[in-house]
Amino acid sequence: MGRSRGMAPFVGTTSRGGGMAQSDPLYQRIASDLRDQIRTGAIKAGDRLPTEVELREQYDVSRNTVRLALGVLQNEGMISSTQGKGTVVREQVMLTYHAAWAESRDRHASDQTDAFYAEMRDQGRKGEYRDFEMRIKPATPELAARLHVDEGDSLVSRAISRFVDGQPFSLQDSYYPMDISQECGLLTPHDVPGGVIRALAAKGHTEIGYVDELTTRMPRPDEARKLGLSQGTPVLVYVRTTYSDKRPLRLTLTIFAGDRNRVVYELGDLTAYAENGGAS
Amino acid sequence: MGRSRGMAPFVGTTSRGGGMAQSDPLYQRIASDLRDQIRTGAIKAGDRLPTEVELREQYDVSRNTVRLALGVLQNEGMISSTQGKGTVVREQVMLTYHAAWAESRDRHASDQTDAFYAEMRDQGRKGEYRDFEMRIKPATPELAARLHVDEGDSLVSRAISRFVDGQPFSLQDSYYPMDISQECGLLTPHDVPGGVIRALAAKGHTEIGYVDELTTRMPRPDEARKLGLSQGTPVLVYVRTTYSDKRPLRLTLTIFAGDRNRVVYELGDLTAYAENGGAS
DNA sequence: TAGTGGTCTAGACCACCAC
DNA sequence: TGGTGGTCTAGACCACTAT
Numbered sequence: 001m002g003r004s005r006g007m008a009p010f011v012g013t014t015s016r017g018g019g020m021a022q023s024d025p026l027y028q029r030i031a032s033d034l035r036d037q038i039r040t041g042a043i044k045a046g047d048r049l050p051t052e053v054e055l056r057e058q059y060d061v062s063r064n065t066v067r068l069a070l071g072v073l074q075n076e077g078m079i080s081s082t083q084g085k086g087t088v089v090r091e092q093v094m095l096t097y098h099a100a101w102a103e104s105r106d107r108h109a110s111d112q113t114d115a116f117y118a119e120m121r122d123q124g125r126k127g128e129y130r131d132f133e134m135r136i137k138p139a140t141p142e143l144a145a146r147l148h149v150d151e152g153d154s155l156v157s158r159a160i161s162r163f164v165d166g167q168p169f170s171l172q173d174s175y176y177p178m179d180i181s182q183e184c185g186l187l188t189p190h191d192v193p194g195g196v197i198r199a200l201a202a203k204g205h206t207e208i209g210y211v212d213e214l215t216t217r218m219p220r221p222d223e224a225r226k227l228g229l230s231q232g233t234p235v236l237v238y239v240r241t242t243y244s245d246k247r248p249l250r251l252t253l254t255i256f257a258g259d260r261n262r263v264v265y266e267l268g269d270l271t272a273y274a275e276n277g278g279a280s
Numbered sequence: 281m282g283r284s285r286g287m288a289p290f291v292g293t294t295s296r297g298g299g300m301a302q303s304d305p306l307y308q309r310i311a312s313d314l315r316d317q318i319r320t321g322a323i324k325a326g327d328r329l330p331t332e333v334e335l336r337e338q339y340d341v342s343r344n345t346v347r348l349a350l351g352v353l354q355n356e357g358m359i360s361s362t363q364g365k366g367t368v369v370r371e372q373v374m375l376t377y378h379a380a381w382a383e384s385r386d387r388h389a390s391d392q393t394d395a396f397y398a399e400m401r402d403q404g405r406k407g408e409y410r411d412f413e414m415r416i417k418p419a420t421p422e423l424a425a426r427l428h429v430d431e432g433d434s435l436v437s438r439a440i441s442r443f444v445d446g447q448p449f450s451l452q453d454s455y456y457p458m459d460i461s462q463e464c465g466l467l468t469p470h471d472v473p474g475g476v477i478r479a480l481a482a483k484g485h486t487e488i489g490y491v492d493e494l495t496t497r498m499p500r501p502d503e504a505r506k507l508g509l510s511q512g513t514p515v516l517v518y519v520r521t522t523y524s525d526k527r528p529l530r531l532t533l534t535i536f537a538g539d540r541n542r543v544v545y546e547l548g549d550l551t552a553y554a555e556n557g558g559a560s
Numbered sequence: 561t562a563g564t565g566g567t568c569t570a571g572a573c574c575a576c577c578a579c
Numbered sequence: 580t581g582g583t584g585g586t587c588t589a590g591a592c593c594a595c596t597a598t
Contacts, residue, residue: 025585025586025587026586026587027586027587032501051563051564051565052564052565053563053564061587061588062587062588062589062590063588063589063590064344064586064587064588064589065586065587065588067565067566068586068587070565071351075355075498075511075512076498076499076500077497077498081564081565081566082564082565082595082596083564083565083566083594083595083596084563084564084565084566084594084595084596084597085564085565085595085596085597086563086564086565086596087564087565094495099545100547207548208548208549209546209547209548209549209550209551209552209553210545210546210547210548211544211545211546211547211550211553212544212545212546212547213542213543213544214494214516214542214543214544214545215374215516215538215541215542215543216496216514216515216516216538217357217514217538217539218355218356218357218512218513218514219356220356221312231355232355232498233498234496234497234498234514234538235496236494236495236496236516241553243548243549243550243551243552243553244552245549245551245552246552247552248552248553258495258496258497258514259497261495262493262494262495263493263494263495264491264492264493264494265379265490265491265492265494265545266489266490266491266492267380267489267490267491267492268487268488268489268490268523269488269489269523269525270489270491270523271489271523271525272489272523272524272525272526272527272528273489273491273521273523273528305566305567305568306567306568307567307568331582331583331584332583332584333582333583341568341569342568342569342570342571343569343570343571344567344568344569344570345567345568345569347584347585348567348568350584361583361584361585362576362577362583362584363575363576363577363583363584363585364575364576364577364578364582364583364584364585365576365577365578365583365584366577366582366583366584367583367584
């Protein structure tokens with residue numbers, strides 16, 4: 001093949017402001033070139049990219065090299081490929097989860113779903129939950145430390161998947177110490193009427209403090225499947241531990257699809273914020 | 281080549297609890313096999329994996345297929361490869377950022393660095409900051425909306441990189457409206473004695489409310505470089521907008537390396553938490 | 561059926577690291 | 580110097596989608 005290696009297609013684009021040196025690998029330069037086309041709007045969100053064969057001819061490289069370049073952008077979450085259809089630029093729709101007050105709103109509560117419903121309704125979306133499961137699980141070291149029980153002790157796990165407009169949104173799993181679960185009737189594979197938080201409060205276990213921990217990581221294969229995540233989408237891991245005046249009551253682990261979720265805290269006096277249409 | 285395709289190496293490992301079906305792609309099955317070995321501790325954090333050539337022989341596939349499998353695990357953040365050295369299982373060291381009170385601690389303040397120092401000292405680490413930069417930047421739509429200025433208006437940007445024990449930790453960029461910056465002396469390419477927050481308060485711009493937004497995404501190439509992120513490491517994006525009783529004062533954008541950071545909020549009455557050694 | 565991306569092979573040469 | 584991962588080629592066949 002008469003390749004005129006590393007020339008024409010890159011003219012004027014390789015030595016742009018932020019990045020690519022002349023000596024970078026071919027696939028990185030192709031990735032960079034496509035990234036720029038997306039960033040500048042030459043290829044817009046939702047648009048199809050050239051096919052792999054077209055890119056192969058356009059840049060005069062092997063298909064494998066084209067796929068390496070597309071892989072880079074896929075891992076950055078910029079594009080998404082589907083067999084038989086093509087490769088498109090991904091578009092983002094962000095939903096907001098108000099951590100500070102999401103659970104304390106006093107609505108028609110039904111398990112942990114009330115807050116979620118209210119949030120979604122406020123944002124004009126249709127929230128549902130699916131796949132409720134109640135299980136008994138042994139405490140991992142992390143769970144044991146946070147709930148002040150011994151490692152391996154039985155915990156009650158109540159898990160649900162949240163969907164918005166038919167799309168998976170987050171996976172939530174709440175853990176309760178066994179003694180509290182028995183006292184408050186959490187050992188049912190159904191919704192707790194009025195919600196778990198009220199059931200706890202009714203027996204004197206009132207939640208008065210929260211510790212929230214937020215981290216991020218790449219999803220495990222089953223999480224990617226359940227959340228329908230495409231390559232290059234991280235998850236936001238949100239762990240809330242709640243306390244009464246005496247002890248930890250509950251640990252709720254939420255795995256948010258990173259490309260569709262934003263967690264918000266509103267703290268202090270936000271008069272100026274609310275006045276200007278901030279609080280949705 | 282006499283390949284006995286898809287047999288021996290997988291016996292007893294392919295149809296484990298959560299996952300791999302017999303019909304999955306070869307490279308996925310190899311990835312799954314290695315993932316299990318890591319998960320079960322057969323290969324521990326810090327250990328070296330077999331070389332690509334060894335894996336190629338072990339599974340009787342082409343080297344390219346081995347690399348596809350390793351790519352999967354790399355994108356999950358489980359392993360890290362270095363040219364000439366090999367491939368190792370990554371280990372995690374998590375540091376904690378206490379969002380609720382990080383900025384309100386009244387120590388020997390020096391720009392935005394006081395809170396960071398205090399946090400790191402509490403965790404027994406050595407915090408430093410590098411690469412301070414003061415710039416004037418036009419407001420993007422996102423910045424304009426949050427700071428209640430017009431798009432394109434000039435904003436003062438004061439940026440630093442945070443390092444812990446010599447390792448990059450997070451990138452921080454604070455934006456201030458131009459009128460406040462002039463009034464409070466923020467247009468200097470140096471630290472503001474006593475800290476910016478005090479300088480604002482001294483002129484009557486006291487911060488009394490915060491809105492924090494947390495999202496995650498894959499890093500852009502320059503962020504990955506500055507933070508020294510390896511493949512498959514997302515970033516945690518933390519945006520804090522602060523308010524006086526009248527208006528937004530400041531927007532601070534922090535990009536945390538996702539594999540080394542945890543953001544924590546402590547809310548409400550946490551007597552029970554503190555009593556049991558919770559508050560570090 | 562034609563075209564797309566998905567998987568896989570069997571080589572090659574290069575850059576970096578430890579010895 | 581030998582071994583490692585990094586890059587790249589030039590094919591092949593398959594699975595899925597659109598028409």
